[in-house]
Amino acid sequence: MIISPRVLDAPMRDPVFTGAAMAYHPFHAHRPADFPMSAFLAAAQPSFFPALTLPPGALTKQIPDHALSGAAEAGLHPALTRHHQAAHLRTLKSLEPEEEVEDDPKVTLEAKDLWDQFHKIGTEMVITKSGRRMFPPFKVRINGLDKKAKYILLMDIVAADDCRYKFHNSRWMVAGKADPEMPKRMYIHPDSPATGEQWMAKPVAFHKLKLTNNISDKHGFTILNSMHKYQPRFHIVRANDILKLPYSTFRTYVFPETDFIAVTAYQNDKITQLKIDNNPFAKGFRDTGNGRREKRKQLTLPSLRMYEDQCKADREGGDSDASSGEPTPGRDASPLGAVSSPLRFSRLSRDEKACTDSDQELDPREERCARASSPGPRAPSSFSPRCEDEVKDRPSLEKEEDYLESRKQSDSIFSIRNTEKDKSENRHRKETESSKKEVDGGVKDGFSPLMVQTESPSHFSAGHLQSLAFSGLHGQQFFNPLNTGQPLFIHPGQFAMAPGAFSAMSMGHLLASVSGASGLENGGLSAQGTGSAPTSFPFHLSQHMLASQGIPMPTFGGIFPYPYTYMAAAAAAASALPSSSAASSLSRSPFLSSSRSRLRFSPYQLPMSIPQSTNLLTTGLPASLNTGSESSKSGSRETSPGLDQNHTSGAGQSTHSPKTTLKESINELHNIQRLVRGIQREGAASPSRDSPK
Amino acid sequence: MIISPRVLDAPMRDPVFTGAAMAYHPFHAHRPADFPMSAFLAAAQPSFFPALTLPPGALTKQIPDHALSGAAEAGLHPALTRHHQAAHLRTLKSLEPEEEVEDDPKVTLEAKDLWDQFHKIGTEMVITKSGRRMFPPFKVRINGLDKKAKYILLMDIVAADDCRYKFHNSRWMVAGKADPEMPKRMYIHPDSPATGEQWMAKPVAFHKLKLTNNISDKHGFTILNSMHKYQPRFHIVRANDILKLPYSTFRTYVFPETDFIAVTAYQNDKITQLKIDNNPFAKGFRDTGNGRREKRKQLTLPSLRMYEDQCKADREGGDSDASSGEPTPGRDASPLGAVSSPLRFSRLSRDEKACTDSDQELDPREERCARASSPGPRAPSSFSPRCEDEVKDRPSLEKEEDYLESRKQSDSIFSIRNTEKDKSENRHRKETESSKKEVDGGVKDGFSPLMVQTESPSHFSAGHLQSLAFSGLHGQQFFNPLNTGQPLFIHPGQFAMAPGAFSAMSMGHLLASVSGASGLENGGLSAQGTGSAPTSFPFHLSQHMLASQGIPMPTFGGIFPYPYTYMAAAAAAASALPSSSAASSLSRSPFLSSSRSRLRFSPYQLPMSIPQSTNLLTTGLPASLNTGSESSKSGSRETSPGLDQNHTSGAGQSTHSPKTTLKESINELHNIQRLVRGIQREGAASPSRDSPK
């Protein structure tokens, strides 16, 4: 039985953008010393979106021989068969007359069982100055794409809540409010863009993505705060070129079982042991007869080591990440592993106060905060709250064993747990619980579109915004002044408009934010000289903006016909200012009726500067634009005057009706669009202002 | 003092294409057993051009931290800074309104001194079934490009002559006629396309290119014949997309000091020692006190080990090949190394009979055949013949020492040796020596454009074709029936037409040939399913066609202002049928007057199928189209009705006058173009027939 992944999808699949730059400000108490002026300047940049990162030296490995097999048989010349070149070809293909074909992406998490094992215990990911990979590698199988269409796959990691954690008494518990967020970075899969056929051929791995705690990282690694909880997200964008990303629809998928707490040193021995048992690179620490290293006291779990075995098994299978280093688990990582259940997943409450001062708690109720959301077997109530101090409905399982048991109950894909504890969420907005309930409404079918919404702190959990989304205040959301000079949020998806104006703008921002670091792998290309095509891409998108972290192999191999129902989706790229209350919006797709309450996750925010300064990139402006819920509420949708029409067909969503209603919102969007400027050409980016910096 | 690289440049910088596919036929006596049917089918494909190969898993490595420095300072977001993503950005830039800016590429070989050390002794490159890198890594520094324009950099390795060699009495000597050529493959630098600024930022390394003797290689490695001499070539193409390669101008650069003899096992101990001393991966064989391995009897040369030291030094410098494995020598590999002298270089005589039966010679006169061309210090006579039995003017130096000494004399960039022994060259054509002399004419200034010409066997040396080029038979060359069902050759450059019709067609072929092997790095994508956008790219360009061999880091870092004068150039991609006499043509640029006799090297040939079958991809057709010399002879040029106008500005050549004369040729070109079809859109490839296969 296949589980339907939870997809965060805006009604019209419009991307959701949130401000990213400025998310961390150099003067915050947190590691100020480690924040050089250069970094500050970068942060000061009008980069409201997470930086786009791509595997840099990823092109290191060779394609396994067998990977190329078939070419000759096909009568093809046994010639160039490598990743990079393949990408070029893909690009070439994109030049063909494009015929929009409906797609209906189904995404499943690879090695789900391994992830579950970690999740049960409370996944921890080490973050180091030099960058560390995620161990259970984030890998997904995709199905339902338009074979001929080209897609860009991305991944980012957002805060799961706004709490800081501590490992006390063998369990994680909230230890106060989250530290200022780090600059958001969007990691673009190195094989992007590639055809749907290519992406579906084999699991797509993101193991090149690296985590770091170095706020001034120049590699494009994902910067995280230690002792904070994060949620990885996966995005599918139908676009031929990264250039088009701004005008494209983002379909976001979240796998609750992949959340984790970033640490600089493992806290839970069980996690350590699980890592050692499954990560080939940690073999040296296994107690294989010959008294291996100390420490590891044979902690629990026979640690199946299933992952590694799988790696071995399909090492030849050609993974999408054949690059050196990562022994990727084959698509058959495990019988079930192959079919991950991308639940809509809980989330939640990154209410500024939720975790704020619970620094001294140690309350047993909270210990489970760190480990809540789970992939329950269709149990509509398997979702659990994250951080919040008030993890009321969360049974505090003292023993992981117990917890595991309880978790086994929930395996259904769409099981959503209405934790009913997001009371604090609405604090900033006057949204009512009604909206929440509305969301909880239809958690039945194996496919529940998850709403994408923007949130100031860009936490994963946007519980408080949720209400907003359903409150129908969307129209009012626009240009709502922010509390504290925070950027306004724009959620294109909320307007159900085709990936046009708003989307374009949003991505423009996103890319703009990306303009921070870079230089090709080649080396030190100074920003000045290298910089780039300021005139062609909005917000001065320079090559420096892009950093890759290594490239896994392209996705090939077999086709995975998983009958998932998915949700098209809202985009999700943006940065958030340091956790502060800001206007946030939530978009809701028409399908949302089948979604559950906590189904929305907080995508990045899209900060909008007030019209006063034509420069939208200026952060901290009083005026903000929030995208409110739209679909479920208004039921009407409107497409913005298509800026990028070729992206509208994206998902095979049934809701597919751009240009419907919500005219006022559109007008506002247009205004915003005007401000953003430079988004005139359909598909191509028109020269917009570079980042004012 | 900077040395001007020798550039092979067609008058109008038109690419030179030669037939590549079918170059090896499965039924040849040579290793027939190792030629599976699949390979045969591939060969049978209408791939007349060398397969395009790109580093596959190249995206493995991370960009050195420092490489990204500057981004933050520039106010950019310290985000994505990786190779792949950078490439995407480059692509984005390309979408900007393109303004043709004159460029004047200067190319210098990196680590020239190291190459010289090997060259003096007689470079040997091991080729293995699994693929072996070249040791002195082929790396160049580029200057003079249009910073904003995008370029595709390529490399290929062509036969230096048509002789087979043997190492006898401690020296290489001709041992008969060359074996059938292997399928030609063009290796596209994985960072392609990238802006001129990016390419110039740091040396561009091609260390991911691998050599193999496995005729059925599916990795896209360059297939060579053991005991044969080869000459690596470097090509610069101004194009935004690989798709445009067919319509673009190729500027080819040859560095004589990089030629080598392919071997399966080292023959000359001195080479072995030099490799051990300089290749970091061979450190284990160095006799560092602790009695290292046997064999190495401390053979001569303290073997400076300068290369490795350099590698260490600039490991941090961010090379264009930061990918794992290759410890690239920094840009400062050596004081002089950085400034290689890409001499026009000799060449020569791949006359079918030249080396044909000299299998029993052992004549001391020939021993030096293997090591002739050298980078002499502007000594116009430093060029030496390659293979030919009649290496008359080549002093047979019994001792390498002596040879080295003699070589030290020649360091000038443009020293060209008129060996005056290409008598046999003109055998096939009735060209007179006059043309040869004309070439020898001006070897004075530090910049001598080298002619690119097509030759049936696609050997590096095309001496016999040279005469043809100047004979003014170009017009007649078109559609000349081939002797033995060999493909016809088309040399767009000869027509001085802007990279339009012909070029397009040519590259179409080239890419078509590429369609053989592949699958992305991701793994086993079967040709069938993956295949690709047959409708968009002429000749069925599938992703399988492209294979990369690993990706070095993008080129960044500093800018190298080397005042080289170079030559724009003829393209060079194609396959050659097994050495057989076929119609060949030679293009000559107006500058050729300053070139020397043996300055031309043989680029690949561009096979043209006769019009009878609309399918140009059919090999062995009686009708062929050869491009004859054009510039020097006719002095008039004509541009084909621009198919791809944006490529015309390419080089900063003075000869830059597309659309001049030679109308008839153009008409023919149009006809051919028509046949090729699908080349209607300027820049973008229009859907043309897929390879009829």
Next chain:
DNA sequence: GTCTTTACCACCTATGTGCCAAAT
């Protein structure tokens, strides 16, 4: 028999891991 090719090996580089002690 000679010459060339192949497979396998030990020895390198490069980099991913968790451990541990020292630093913060």
Next chain:
DNA sequence: TTATTTGGCACATAGGTGGTAAAG
């Protein structure tokens, strides 16, 4: 002190080298 973070370490994987002996 306690809680985290840092850098160096030994041990993995992945892959580049030439040597060597055995195979063509």
